Amino acid sequence: MDIDKIRSEFPILGRQLYKRPLVYLDNTATSQTPDRVVKAIVDGYTTTKANVHRGVHTLSQEATELQENARRRVKEWINAGSTSEIVFTRGTTEALNLVVSSMGWMVLSEGDEIILTVMEHHANIVPWQLLQQRIGFKINVVPIDECGQLKLDVYRSLFNERTRLVSVCHASNVLGTVNPVKEMIAEAHSHGVPVVIDGAQAAPHIKIDVSDLDADFYTFSAHKMYGPTGVGVLYGKEKWLEKMPPYQGGGEMIASVSFEKTTFADLPYKFEAGTPDFIGISALSKAIDFMDELGVDNIAAHEHELLDYTTRRMMDEIPGVRIFGTAPGKCAIISFLVGDIHHYDMGMLLDKLGIAVRTGHHCAQPLMHALGVEGVVRASFAAYNTKSECDDFIAGLKRVTAILS
Numbered sequence: 392m393d394i395d396k397i398r399s400e401f402p403i404l405g406r407q408l409y410k411r412p413l414v415y416l417d418n419t420a421t422s423q424t425p426d427r428v429v430k431a432i433v434d435g436y437t438t439t440k441a442n443v444h445r446g447v448h449t450l451s452q453e454a455t456e457l458q459e460n461a462r463r464r465v466k467e468w469i470n471a472g473s474t475s476e477i478v479f480t481r482g483t484t485e486a487l488n489l490v491v492s493s494m495g496w497m498v499l500s501e502g503d504e505i506i507l508t509v510m511e512h513h514a515n516i517v518p519w520q521l522l523q524q525r526i527g528f529k530i531n532v533v534p535i536d537e538c539g540q541l542k543l544d545v546y547r548s549l550f551n552e553r554t555r556l557v558s559v560c561h562a563s564n565v566l567g568t569v570n571p572v573k574e575m576i577a578e579a580h581s582h583g584v585p586v587v588i589d590g591a592q593a594a595p596h597i598k599i600d601v602s603d604l605d606a607d608f609y610t611f612s613a614h615k616m617y618g619p620t621g622v623g624v625l626y627g628k629e630k631w632l633e634k635m636p637p638y639q640g641g642g643e644m645i646a647s648v649s650f651e652k653t654t655f656a657d658l659p660y661k662f663e664a665g666t667p668d669f670i671g672i673s674a675l676s677k678a679i680d681f682m683d684e685l686g687v688d689n690i691a692a693h694e695h696e697l698l699d700y701t702t703r704r705m706m707d708e709i710p711g712v713r714i715f716g717t718a719p720g721k722c723a724i725i726s727f728l729v730g731d732i733h734h735y736d737m738g739m740l741l742d743k744l745g746i747a748v749r750t751g752h753h754c755a756q757p758l759m760h761a762l763g764v765e766g767v768v769r770a771s772f773a774a775y776n777t778k779s780e781c782d783d784f785i786a787g788l789k790r791v792t793a794i795l796s
């Protein structure tokens with residue numbers, strides 16, 4: 392990969408912070424956005440802004456075409472069976488809430504059970520708990536081993552005749568662990584149980600093939616994969632989406648409305664009430680082009696090189712470092728603590744050196760509890776990061792550690 396060329400598409404990477412070059416290592420929270428995506432957004436606002444689906448006029452038709460092209464692009468990108476299976480949302484969080492509210496209501500009753508894992512992001516815990524309060528089902532949780540891998544024997548043992556659903560992340564936003572979701576889906580299906588995959592952390596690093604995975608639902612956010620904010624995708628198997636009731640009511644999602652009876656639009660529009668972020672959605676297709684041109688496998692190989700290099704140097708050169716998540720083949724995420732230095736202090740001082748890392752519980756408090764910590768520092772890599780940034784990060788860590796120890 393020609394990193395200089397890649398970086399030239401990201402003007403933000405040329406920023407200085409405190410008179411030092413920005414070293415952006417907070418990619419797990421959100422990645423930066425290449426010029427072509429920003430240009431698509433600007434073009435949308437300056438040349439084709441008109442509400443989609445409602446108009447006969449040219450601008451509206453062009454805007455609709457851009458949005459529907461993006462849907463086709465996403466469908467191909469994740470190898471879905473049909474564009475009917477691609478629902479645009481505001482992000483992974485909304486996509487998961489949609490599944491919980493619509494599908495959860497449909498299949499769960501008091502006394503039923505679902506399976507989550509201890510490494511889930513709050514977005515894949517709290518919506519289920521909200522529904523749990525209203526219905527009264529049980530949430531079973533798969534634990535992890537010392538490397539941060541799911542205990543699959545426990546997972547298998549959790550299925551019984553009351554198990555109705557599994558919801559699991561493809562990759563952990565803290566540990567980086569890539570879960571064997573294909574195997575987990577096959578296991579669930581052998582019990583007749585559907586599976587929801589939170590793909591927020593997998594989509595930027597792993598080629599997603601929902602047909603090969605046989606996932607019932609798959610969710611991800613554009614802003615974590617070089618795309619715009621405020622746009623996400625819910626993939627759902629047509630057989631499920633057809634049966635599910637709408638999530639929100641409003642314009643765009645109906646076939647006809649009267650005070651006596653309302654009928655709903657065909658898929659996927661039944662789940663897209665109101666005006667979508669059609670400009671953001673069309674820009675998502677440019678983010679996919681960006682990843683496609685580089686090749687997801689090449690991006691992942693580059694990130695892994697940085698991950699291995701940085702991890703080795705941290706282990707060799709930073710006394711007292713503890714890395715959380717050491718599963719083989721993990722995503723390029725390093726969550727760590729050094730001695731008894733508070734994660735927040737570490738992040739604050741690294742920032743003063745121009746190095747952006749994230750600190751805290753990373754919306755994974757149950758996982759923090761399982762790890763026995765309140766929070767961790769997290770450095771995470773993307774296609775545009777360089778070895779010299781890893782060196783800056785290590786130098787920064789040494790300096791901050793010396794100050795805070």
Ligand code: PLP
Nearest residue numbers: 482483484512514564591592612
């Ligand atoms: N799931 C995982 C694993 C995440 O890492 C995140 C965000 O960090 C989310 C869900 C929520 O994504 P969003 O805030 O884009 O809806």
